[in-house]
Amino acid sequence: MSEETTFAERLLELAAEEASGADVEITVERTRLSLTRFANSRIHQNVADDVLRARVRLHREGRTATLTSTRLDDEGAHDLAVRAAESVAVAPLDPGWPGVAPPSEAGDVAAVDHTSWDATPDDRAERVGAFIDAAAGLEVAGYCRTIAIAGAFVNSAGQRLTTQSAEVAMDGVARLDGVDGVARLASGRLGDIDGGVLGARAAAKARHGVDAVELPPGRYEVVFEPAATADVLLNMSVYGYNGKSVHDGTSFVRVGEAQLDPSVTLVDDAPASGSAYDPDGTPRSRLTVVDAGVSTAVPHDRRTAMAAGATSTGHGTPMPTWGAFGMQLGLSPSDRVAGDDGEVDGPAAQASTLALVAGVTRGVLVTDLFYTRVLDPRQLAVTGLTRNGVWLIENGEITSPLRNFRFTQAYPEALAPGRVLGIGSVVEPQPDSWASARWWAPAVHLASWNFTGGASG
Amino acid sequence: MTEYDAAAAAVQSALDAGARYADARVMVRRYESMSARDGDIENLVQDEDSGIGVRALVGSGWGFFATPDSSDSGARRAGQQAAAIAAASARVAGPTGEMVALEPAVGSWSSECEIDPLGVALSDKGDLLTSATATMRELGADIAEGLYQVWDTRKWLVSSEGHRVDQHIRECGAGISSTAIGDGETQRRSYPASRGQYASRGWELVDELDLLANAPRVAEEARALLSAPPCPAGETTLIVGGEQMALQIHESVGHAIELDRILGWEAAFAGTSWLDLAQLGSLQFGSELMNITIDPTIPGALGSFGFDDEGTPAAARDAVREGRWVGVLAGRDSAAVAGLDYGGSVRCDGWARLPMVRMTNVGFEPGPHTLEEMIAATDDGIYMESNRSWSIDDRRLNFQFGCEVGYEIKGGQLGRLVRNPTYTGIGPQFWRSMDMLSSEIVPWGTPNCGKGQPGQVGHTGHPASPARFQNVRVGVRA
Numbered sequence: 001m002s003e004e005t006t007f008a009e010r011l012l013e014l015a016a017e018e019a020s021g022a023d024v025e026i027t028v029e030r031t032r033l034s035l036t037r038f039a040n041s042r043i044h045q046n047v048a049d050d051v052l053r054a055r056v057r058l059h060r061e062g063r064t065a066t067l068t069s070t071r072l073d074d075e076g077a078h079d080l081a082v083r084a085a086e087s088v089a090v091a092p093l094d095p096g097w098p099g100v101a102p103p104s105e106a107g108d109v110a111a112v113d114h115t116s117w118d119a120t121p122d123d124r125a126e127r128v129g130a131f132i133d134a135a136a137g138l139e140v141a142g143y144c145r146t147i148a149i150a151g152a153f154v155n156s157a158g159q160r161l162t163t164q165s166a167e168v169a170m171d172g173v174a175r176l177d178g179v180d181g182v183a184r185l186a187s188g189r190l191g192d193i194d195g196g197v198l199g200a201r202a203a204a205k206a207r208h209g210v211d212a213v214e215l216p217p218g219r220y221e222v223v224f225e226p227a228a229t230a231d232v233l234l235n236m237s238v239y240g241y242n243g244k245s246v247h248d249g250t251s252f253v254r255v256g257e258a259q260l261d262p263s264v265t266l267v268d269d270a271p272a273s274g275s276a277y278d279p280d281g282t283p284r285s286r287l288t289v290v291d292a293g294v295s296t297a298v299p300h301d302r303r304t305a306m307a308a309g310a311t312s313t314g315h316g317t318p319m320p321t322w323g324a325f326g327m328q329l330g331l332s333p334s335d336r337v338a339g340d341d342g343e344v345d346g347p348a349a350q351a352s353t354l355a356l357v358a359g360v361t362r363g364v365l366v367t368d369l370f371y372t373r374v375l376d377p378r379q380l381a382v383t384g385l386t387r388n389g390v391w392l393i394e395n396g397e398i399t400s401p402l403r404n405f406r407f408t409q410a411y412p413e414a415l416a417p418g419r420v421l422g423i424g425s426v427v428e429p430q431p432d433s434w435a436s437a438r439w440w441a442p443a444v445h446l447a448s449w450n451f452t453g454g455a456s457g
Numbered sequence: 458m459t460e461y462d463a464a465a466a467a468v469q470s471a472l473d474a475g476a477r478y479a480d481a482r483v484m485v486r487r488y489e490s491m492s493a494r495d496g497d498i499e500n501l502v503q504d505e506d507s508g509i510g511v512r513a514l515v516g517s518g519w520g521f522f523a524t525p526d527s528s529d530s531g532a533r534r535a536g537q538q539a540a541a542i543a544a545a546s547a548r549v550a551g552p553t554g555e556m557v558a559l560e561p562a563v564g565s566w567s568s569e570c571e572i573d574p575l576g577v578a579l580s581d582k583g584d585l586l587t588s589a590t591a592t593m594r595e596l597g598a599d600i601a602e603g604l605y606q607v608w609d610t611r612k613w614l615v616s617s618e619g620h621r622v623d624q625h626i627r628e629c630g631a632g633i634s635s636t637a638i639g640d641g642e643t644q645r646r647s648y649p650a651s652r653g654q655y656a657s658r659g660w661e662l663v664d665e666l667d668l669l670a671n672a673p674r675v676a677e678e679a680r681a682l683l684s685a686p687p688c689p690a691g692e693t694t695l696i697v698g699g700e701q702m703a704l705q706i707h708e709s710v711g712h713a714i715e716l717d718r719i720l721g722w723e724a725a726f727a728g729t730s731w732l733d734l735a736q737l738g739s740l741q742f743g744s745e746l747m748n749i750t751i752d753p754t755i756p757g758a759l760g761s762f763g764f765d766d767e768g769t770p771a772a773a774r775d776a777v778r779e780g781r782w783v784g785v786l787a788g789r790d791s792a793a794v795a796g797l798d799y800g801g802s803v804r805c806d807g808w809a810r811l812p813m814v815r816m817t818n819v820g821f822e823p824g825p826h827t828l829e830e831m832i833a834a835t836d837d838g839i840y841m842e843s844n845r846s847w848s849i850d851d852r853r854l855n856f857q858f859g860c861e862v863g864y865e866i867k868g869g870q871l872g873r874l875v876r877n878p879t880y881t882g883i884g885p886q887f888w889r890s891m892d893m894l895s896s897e898i899v900p901w902g903t904p905n906c907g908k909g910q911p912g913q914v915g916h917t918g919h920p921a922s923p924a925r926f927q928n929v930r931v932g933v934r935a
Contacts, residue, residue, distance in 0.1 A: 035911055039722045042551030046542050047911065049523035049809040051508070064498075069505045070525035083503070092491075092498040092583030121520075121545030129549050141725040143910050173725045180724070248600055249638045321492050321500050370728075373846040375859045375879070378643045381935040383857050383879075385850045406848075406855055406881070410935045433726060433910060452933050453881060455855065 004028040004152035005162055007054065007072065012154050014081035015056055019088060022060035022156070023100045025281060029053055029151040036124035038172070039141040041132050043125060055279075056084040064094040098302035101281040101312075103158040109165075109271040109284065112148075115190040116166035119146040127170060127195035134199030135174040138206055142172025144195070147436060153281040161281060165274030167438070168193045169431035173388060174202035179212065179401070181205025182368055182388035183349075184227050186431035186438050188274060201349050205367065205389045208347040212401035214454045215392065221363030221421075222449040223356045223393065225349070229331060230430035230439035231369040231384070232411055236266070237329045239377045240412065241289040243304035243315070244323025250377045252412045258294045259412060261420035263334070266290040268299065268315070268326025273438055275328075278316035285314050287326065293417060300324045327432075330440025333425050340425045347391050347398050352424040353443040358396040359422055360445065364405075365391040365398060375408070383408045383452075406453035414446050421445040460485075461623070463532040464615035467511045470536025472617055476513035476543060478556070479536065480616035482766060483509045483527050484808035489575060490606040491582055495598075496591030498583055508808040513539035517554035518546030523809040556789035557798055561619030562770055566763020567626070569756055570659035574607040574629040577660050585663075589633050589672045596676035598635035604653060605631035605663060606904065608916075612766075612808075620768035628759060628916060630655030630902060631663045633672060635679040644682035644876060646675045646861055650700040651844040655902030655916065658757045678862065681874060688839065688863050688878040690932030695880055696831050696893075696925045698842025701860055703820065703901035703919035709884040710742075710749055711819040711917065713853035714776050716787040718814075720794055727908055728851025731884065732782065734795055742782040743888030746824055749777040750920075751786060751802065753817035759902030760818040760918035762804075767812060769801040776819060780889070788814050806913040813909050820901075820920030824894025828923040831893045838866040839931055841878045857881040857933060880931045893925035 001009075008028040015024045034048040054077070055068045065087035069080045124144040132140050146168050153161045169186040170193045182205065183198035224232070245251035252259070260266075270284035277283050280302045289297050300308065301316030301324040315324040333352075340352040347365060348354040357365060372384030383406065390402040413419070424443035431438060464481040471479035485507040492499045508525035509532055520543030524535050586603035593601035607629040614622045632653020637644045647653075648671040656662050697705060717723055718730045732740070752773040753761050764770055767789050776784040787795070788803035791814060805812040832840065846859035863878030864871045898920045906915040 033911055036546075037910055038549065039724055040551065040720070041549075043518065043546040043549045044551065044722055045521070045811055045813075045910075046519060046546040047521040047523075047811050048538065048542055049510075051523070051525055051809060053525075065501055065503065067503045067505070071505055071507050072525070080505075083505075087501070087503055087579065090579045091501050092493075092580065092587060094498050094501075096497060096499065121542045122548070125545045125548040132549060139721070141721065143725070145910070171725060175721075175724065182725075250600070250636065250643050370851055371848045373848045373859075375846045375877070375935065376642050378638070378641060379935065383846065383848045383859070383933075385848065385855065387851055404850065404855075406850075406857060408857070408879075408933055408935045413935070433912060450935060453855065453857075456883065 002150060002152060002162060004030055004150055008152040008154045011054055011056065011077055011081065014078060015058060015084055016156065018081045018085035019058050019060055022058045022088065024156040025057040025100055026154050027055040027279065029149060032148040034124065035143050035145040036128055037143045038128050041140050043128060046121065054080065056080055058084050058088040059097050060088050062093050063088050063091040064097050065091045096303055096307065098306040100155040100157045101159050101302065104283055106161050106276045106283045107271055107285055109276050110188055110274045112164045112166050112274055113189045116146060116168050116188060117148045119168065119190055123190065127193060130195030131172050131199035134196040135203040138174040138176050138203045140172055140174050140199065145169045153277055155281055159281045161277045163276035167436060170195060170198055171431060172198060172202055174206040176206040177210050179206050179209035180388045181209060182227060184430055186429045201343065205347055205349060209389050209401045212403045214403045214456060217451045217453050219448045219450050221360055222446050223353065223360060223363065223365045224444045225353055225367045226428040226441040226443055227368040227430055228366045229441035229444050231372050233329045233331060233439040233441060235372060235380060235382055235411055237325045239374055239380050241299060242323040242325040243298050243300035243308060245377065246298045247304060247308040252378060252380055253295050253298065255295050255298060258417060260290055260293045260415045261417050262293040263420050263423055264290055264293050264415055265332040266329055267332060268329045270328045273328050278314045279318060280312065280316045282312045282314040287313050299326050327437035330427065331423065331442055333427050333442040334423045336425045347389060350426060352426040356422045356424055356443050356445040357393055357398060360393040361395060363393045364402065365393055380411045382411055403455040405451040407450055408452040409450045414449060419447045421447055458529055460613040461615060461621060463509055463527040464613050466529050467509055467532040467536040468615050468617050470533040471511055471513040471540045474537045474540035475515050476540045478514040478617050479511060480614060481509055481511045482612055482614050482808055484610060484612040486807060487575060487609040491586060493586035493590045493603045495594045495601050496587050498587060506807060509535055510808045511535045511539040512811065513543045514554055515540055515543035516547050516550060518543045518550045520546055521811045555793040557792045557800055559769055559789060562764055562768045563621045566624045568657040568761065570627045572660040574660040575609055585668060589668045592672040593635045593676035596673050597637065597680035598676045599638040600636040603633040614768050616768060622764045622768050624763050626657055626762060627659060628655060628657050629660060629662060630904060631666060631668060633668050633675060635676040637679040637683050639683040644679050645845060646679040647843055648675045650901060652905060655759050655904045656757050657759055657761050682862065682876045685874040685876040688875040688932045692928050692930050694835050694838030694925065694927055695929040695931060696835065696838060696840040696923060699897065699899050699921050699923050700901055701842055701844050702924055703921035704844050704847055706820055706919050706921055707903055707917060708847060708849045709853055709856055711816040714785045715814045716785045716791040716795055720791055726910055731852040731854045738783055740782040741780050742777050742885060743780045744891045745780045746891055746894045747777050747780045747888055748822040749819060750822060751776050751784060751817055751819055755818045755900055755918065758818045758900040758918035759916045760816060765801050766804045767800060772801060786814050786816060804915065806915060810913045815915045816917040818918035818920065821898060821922055823896040823898050824922065826893045826895050828895050828897060831923060831925045832866055832871060833869045835866045836868060839878065840864045840866055840871060841880065854884050877934060879933045880929050881933050882929055887926060890927040891924050892927055895922035895924065897922045
């Protein structure tokens, strides 16, 4: 039995003693987060933490309280149980309590890669060094991050689950004359993260970005590289395919309707990241939210499911007031063609992206989107900026670097039927800066994107 | 074993492992939040978080390690780990590692607090939120939400240079919002600000906000926005309300003057800054009406403290004086790289995170006008208030903000309500166009400033008042 499971069982006993008859959920998670950060071509921040945290959620006599703590010696654990019992006795009524998860088996999840699990500061520094070397003199900045999570969930209904996952991510820019090029990748396997390949890609993009010109704002055909596609996936997931938002009526999603282009299939695949259960203790599952353009399903946790008269899909998040949504959403790629996954010289970086560029008469190649914010969730109207490389495409060729744009665009409109002109065949998992989310993103070719301003305003 | 003992043990352990400088922070934080929706409690969270974070400098390489185990053995292991990580940094080390000199501080500090927020009964706090949200729901809100948050933080800092500082900071705040759902869009109104109002004060702040009295207006305004005409598009005279101005300052001044951004330390994530250190002291950032201070000594403001997390005593400093850029937010290491002689703006969001350059209280000094005078002096323009969306580029130049509500101004009077108001611009052009500034300063608190990797959520304060700008592009839409 793991350290986390032993502790969770002990805490369950303590909580049950202090709050007799209560619904009890215990989550214990040990997270080892290490991040080696570099700027001006040197490591300037190098951090690690190793944190065991427990969460107790009690529901008794119509009231709910959730307490967490990192003070988990014997005294701290007992104190946590006592405080939880005290809090639930005086907490306000909670009519939306959905009950605790019934016992169920965890599904198949990706096995943990032990080289990632045991990654060292030297492993990260080695990748940073390779990134810097491959940039061949260009100034670079970024990070190499490893996260290892071991957890246990138990509840008073007999649910017992454990999880183990690891992720490695690298994200860096190379800089030349005020122009940045980026390379970014996440994986469950340390061996997949090659600082040399990523550094060379970032540097190539920067070198092809100098002497950029400003293009007038307006609607342009675009090819998004995987980093830009990831932002579309994130916002579609958080604001669109979210059980709470759909139930509230603040989402554009209408299940059963062909809302997106037939080439679009969106699948959230949390088990692929190694995550076994959500914060309610519901086993994670693979969920297709869009099938060939048709909105087919909405993610739920237990609370949103009860409100909507649905069943939890295991998509609870650490921020329950945000609702239930996928944090591993992917856009299904097109069929592979031999050679598509190779690196190519020039701004497009990847052969699969370059194949989409070849289909553009006049348009814009966008590497990355930045600081995107929702103006209205119902339309999923978003403003933001391009970043880390933009180029003009003419007659299937990349002809000139461009200065950054501001855009204001409704994302579902950009993916609407007839608006998706191509999807890349290679998925590049993109890390998220703020959480253990991952966006499984290929390049996409869109008929129109609304650039509302340029670098000069 | 006291918290000071644990921090001292960690520092000594790092020195024993080869560090030439080390500091350690033991922190204990209690956090409580409650959210309500449509008259019911939606979520109640109570967190107790404690641990130790150690920063070590080996050669010119920095390392940081954090653990919740602040026993003597746990603290010593953390010191060793921090030194080991610093040694790994040396594989790709840079030329510096120096810090500006600082007299070791020894002292204690506590924020002002009349009513302990954690001492207020949960039932009373719950009644406030459920009543306010029920009222909004009854008066037309499709979604009525309320939230309060409380942080009670104690921290102890020890450094190898002799710092011994402990602080007790209590912060809290609250807010309500109403969302009306129309045909194909939503409209939102909030009070007292889009994310609530927060301060380094006790529950007396929440009492003063009087959420219940404002609930009906918030619900009715959200509903009214659904049928309001859209904000006109074009260039016009813009008056920005105080709460939105706080965010404008935060995004386009506060982040731009962070020295770590200026030096490129945030280049890959948060971004850099359009400001060039060679122009510090000479660059005309904005109009002569613009005076911005960096002031962590403002009583009760959310970015206030006695000492920053490197032990530098709080002190006020000018950032912009009569429109000229004269100061930065700095830490001891970034200041040394830049050739400056002051830090004082370094904080971490908990024991598990590395201290970094953060805003304290960055905001206006009062101007000579009032909002009423500004409106009266405007023949044709738009007034916008309450933030709804915010976006700015990685150099802090090109911004676009959306507000919850706008009003046309015609002939010196507020006119029609308009929906979906947005404005966009380029920082220095915008600030140079400011021709009226109100004296009605409020120290708005921002409890959700994201920065750093791993991510940290900072608490910042922004004294702000309404201001008027010329030739601003408004009404950008999808």
